[in-house]
Amino acid sequence: MYYFLNQYIKAFNSSVEHVEFHRLALFKHERLHAKIVTRDFDTMEYLNAANFGLKQDDILNMYDYFQGTTDVKEKQTSTKGLNIPISYQLKYDSDVSKAYQGGRLAQTIHHTPSRVGEISSVEHYDEFGNIANRELWDSRGFHSASQFLDYDGAPHAEILYHLDGTRALERFWEVTDDRKGKVIFNIHLINYKGNDYYFNSEEELFTFFLDEINTQDKDETTFIADRPGVADIPLVNMKTKAKKYLFFPILHAANPEDLINSPLEPSYEEVFKHLDKLDGLITMTDAQARQLRIRLKRQKGKGRNIKITSIPGVAFSNKQLKEPQVPMANRPGNKVLYVGRLGADKGVDNLIRAFALVTPQVPDATLDIRGFGDQEFVKSLEDLIQQLNLQNNVTISGYTPEIQPVYDSAKVFASAAHQDAFPLAMAEALAHGLPLVAFDTNFGPGEIIKDKVNGFLLEPGDLYGYSQTIISLLTKNTVLQRTSENSYLDSKNYSYPKVWKKWKNVLLSKSNTK
Template sequence: MYYFLNQYIKALNSSVEHAEFHRLALFKHERLTTKIVTRDFDPMEHLNAANFGLAQDDILNMYDYFQDTVKVKENSTSVKKLNIPISYQLKYDSNVSKAYQGGRLAQTIHHTPGRVGEVASVEHYDEFGNIANRELWDSRGFHTASQLLDYDGAPHAEILYHLDGTRAVERFWEITDDRKGKVIFSIHLINYKGNDYYFNSEDDLFTFFLDEINRQTKTEDTFIADRPGITDIPLVNMKTRAKKYLFFPILHAANPEDLINSELEPSYAEVFKHLDKLDGLITMTEDQARQLRIRLKRLKGKGRNIKITAIPGVAFSNQELKKPQILMNSRPGKKVLYAGRLGVDKGVDNLIRAFALVTPQVPDATLDIRGFGDQDFVQSLENLIKQLNLQDNVTISGYTSNIEPVYDSAKIFASAAHQDAFPLAMAEALAHGLPLVAFDTNFGPSRIIKDGVNGYLLAPGDLYGYAQDIISLLTNDKMLQRMSVNSYESAKDYEFKNVWKQWRNALNLKSKRKASTK
């Protein structure tokens, strides 16, 4: 069994989740029993996962496991099934319905996003108008939890149920020392295999959970920790024997300008003390692997010689790569696309500034920015667009789960990131025939872009040259089409069979199937 360890699957996902989706498809293609393992309790997780093509069997959530709801028959929910007192007056709405007792608000019913009339949660109010408790429904159609709430609407206690309504888990929160939030301080696992267990944190429960699922099979399981700072310590703290690997979705050093000598990125500081408990490290580029090898040689103990393998974060099936190529002259407009997280390190502000140098020469050029990020930063990008008078040319379209049609409608993929472990969206864009324009920064662009062949690689900060390369592509149809063909060809570097060879090397595996590219 192969387990990819993460914190969650959300409606809006980062490169951590997208790399797991690619890897899951690859491992399933190789007929390996594989699951994405998630830690957090989230009644919407299976709905979110389904939006990315994942089935219940692809996900193993910690709380599902202890609630015995890993795989259930999906049902729909409705207000009619809530047994609301007949004396209440209901006012229906598409997102939130309300129940009144006379003139007093008694219940607020939140509906499942994207599902008409289905119930996600119900909040109950006391006679003074305060929210007293909240009932939660799983997106698969069953009552999953009850929360007791404080005056601010945040839970201080929670009960998670089995399908038959009996208690499975109780969780309790306390205010943090800085009084800015709450943290779980006690978890009670009720009558699990005939015993009650108590944990001081989700980390402790997660370690217990990993050991439990590891005991289910007689063969040696493989665990890959994907979410830094969340899944790595529970992995190394496991008591049962397993193969354990640490995956690097981000840079390992706090200072991207000094990857060998600077302090470790905080998420990795603790796990680097326990490298001797791991079987290997996996980066997405050879450049990062090399930097790590140099750093680790300075350490004492077994960890200094740990195996480090570079494997790209994307993998494409032969079926994906054989889709008909979309010619550039059949794609409407002159759209440049960026897809990824919207953060300072991604340099989206510089991308917008560079685009301000494009539009005077290509007035009908457009920049479509797809992704999510901190609200204040996104607002600063909106303000920058207005300051540069680019409202008709640049649009921040938000996160898109079904990104493939967006790739197919664009003519260039542009990235201005200051740093990255591996720009997944850039590699995905190749499979849709998009020429790439990016700065030559750590890590990834120089591995993905063949300068002058499938795109352009610029010196960091060269906004003028960056803009000129976009202009050249948008104004030279033959060059644009030639590079598009080369991008489609470059995507074959990430074909299943090529990426699988690297995974086999990392995990010391023998293939369970004959070579295939279906």
Template sequence: MIYFLNQYIKALNSSVEHAEFKRLALFKHERVNAKIVTRDYDNLGHLNAATFGLNQDDVLNMYDYFQGTTDVTEKTTSFKTLKVPIRYQLHYGSDVTQAFDGGRLAFEIHHTPGRVGEIASVDHFDAFGHVVKRDLWDSRGFKSATQFLDFDGDPHTEILYHQDGTRALERFYEVTDDHQGKVLFNFHLINYRGNDYYFNTEDDLFTFFLDELNQQVKGQNVFIADRPVATDIPMLHMKTRAKKYLFFPILHAANPEDLVHSDLEPSYQEVFNHLDKLDGLITMTESQANQIRIRLKHQKGKGRNIKITVIPGAYVPNDRLKTQPVSPRQKANRVIYVGRLGADKGVDNLLRAFALVVPQVPDAVLDIRGFGDQAFLDSLHQLADQLQIADHVELNGYTADIDPAYDAAKVFVSAAHQDAFPLAMVEALSHGLPVVAFDTNFGPKQIITDGVNGFLMAPGDLYGFAQQVIALLTKGRQLQDMGANAFNSAKDYDAKHIWKQWKTTGILNGGQRK
């Protein structure tokens, strides 16, 4: 079995999760046993996973494993499931239903997003109107956990249940040193295989879980840690033998201008001290692999000669490549960016460049898709107002089904200061969109052939960036030719090409075919 290790699957996901989704789709296409393994407890985790086409067999969560709920029959819930006493008065709402006992609010039912009337959680109130207890309901239709709350509304103790209502785990919180919040600090695994176990941290529990998982499936299992810190450190500490690999979704160095001698990105500092415990590293570009090899030549101790494998994180399904892109003639002058919204992604510079585009292409629209910190989103709105292009910029948020947005656009743009391998660029190519981006480490120069399927600009050259976008929007023949080249270049990421790279690595020895 091959396990892709991650912290969570959320409603809003980063490129780490999307790379896993694509990788799992490829492995399923090739009929090789693989699963995404997640660490965090989330009563809506399976609902989130289903949004991206994943089923219960695709994702194995640590708490599901210990609660015995990895494979359950889904049920629909409603207020009737709670068997509310007949004397209570219910006030129904689309998001929250309140239950009153006379004039006192007894509890509130918070409904599952996107599912009318179903239960996500139930808040219980004391006689003074304080929430003292919260029951969490799994999106598959059963009560999964109970939180006991302080007066500030934060949990101090949690109980996680088996499906029959018996206790599976207890989790306890303590206040952080800076008194700004609480963290999990103690875990009690109850009567697991006839014994009780205690763990100080969630990392310790996750390591124990990985060892248990490794022993449950016969043969040589393969673990690939995708999420920095949350998964690679627990994997390093496993006691049982397995093949272990570290995947790099981000740059390995803190300073992108000095990838060899600058400090390591903090997420990787401990890992690089224990490379001898790994079977290999996986990067998405040869450029990053070479930079790590150079760095390791200067590193003392074991692991400096560790094998580094290069496998692109993108995978374009064959059915996508069989679908011809929408003709540019049928589209408005829409330019799209897809990705996380943060300062390091240079989204503010996209607005500045687009302010140079609008005077030349008055009907141009910049479609920005992704999630980010609210303060940063507010700053983008303010900047668009200052640049007088607010009517030409759409902040459309995170979109799970992104294909229609690509089909409506003519050009994909990115102004990121650094990017290990921007998956959205490959997605855009598969829809016939030329890409305009800065020539930064590492991914853009591997994905874009300058002047063929897009343009690679010198970092910071906003004027040149804008001129290339203008040219693509105003020169129909150039847009058509480069769009065709973009679609053809996406074929480099089809199942045949990417799977060939996986097969030649030796990593797959632990994955039995279905």
């Protein structure tokens, strides 16, 4: 069995999750048993995962495992099953229904998004109008947990149930030292295999969980830690023997300008002390692999000679690679596309500034920005669009799960990131024949883009040159079509057979750990 270790699957996902989606499809194509393993308790996880084509059996959640709900037949829920007292007056709404006792609000019933009338949670109010406790329902149709809330509406205690209503776990929170939030300080695993267990954190429970699922498999198990700071330490703390790999979805150093000597990215500081407990490191680019080898050769202690392998974060099926090509002449308008997280390190603000130099020469050019990010930063982008008078040319369209048709509607893929371990969307854009424009920064652009062949690499910060490149592509049909055809051709570098060959070399090697 192959387990890809993560924290969650959300409605809006980062490249960490999307890399796992690609990898899972590849492993399933090779008829290998693989699952995405998630740590966090989330009643919406399976509904979110289904929106990305994942089935219940593709995921193994830690809390589901201990609740005995990993294989549940879905059923519909409704207010009829809540046993609301007959004396309450119920007012229905599509998102939130309310139950009143006389003039007092007694319950609010939150409905599952996209599922009319189904139950997501029920909040119960005390006589003073405060939420006293909250009942949580899993999107698959069962009562999953009860939360007991403080005055601020945050839980201080929680009970998680088995399907028969008996207690599976209890969780307790305490206020942090800076009094700005709460953290879990105790988890009680109840009558698990005849014993009770207590843990001081989710990290400890996650380690216990990994050991438990490891002992279930008769054959050798392989774990790949994908989420930095969440999956890596539980992996190295496991007591049972398995093959263990650390995957790098981000840069390993805090300073992208000095990847060898600068301090480590904080998420990696602790796990780098335990490299001897891992079978290998996996990066998504050859450049990052080289930098890591140099860095580790300079450090003392165990793990300095650990095997480091580069494997791309995408993989395209033969079916996808054989999809009919969309000629540039058949793509209406002059749409430039950005797909990715909206953060300062992604340089989306500079992309907008560069686009302000494009529109005077290509008035009908549009920039479609797809992704999610911190609300404050997104607001700053919206303000910038207003300041540059680009309201008719630049749109922040938000996160789009079904992104394939959007790629096919664009003419250019643009990225202005200051740093990136591997720009996943850029590689995906190749498979849709998009010419690529990006700054030549660490790490991915230089390995995905062949300058002047399938796209163009610019010196970091050269906004004028960047804008002129986009103008050239949008106004020179011959160049646009030629680079598009080369993008389609180069997407074959990420075919299932080629990417699987790299994985096969890693997975079939002997374990170095005990």
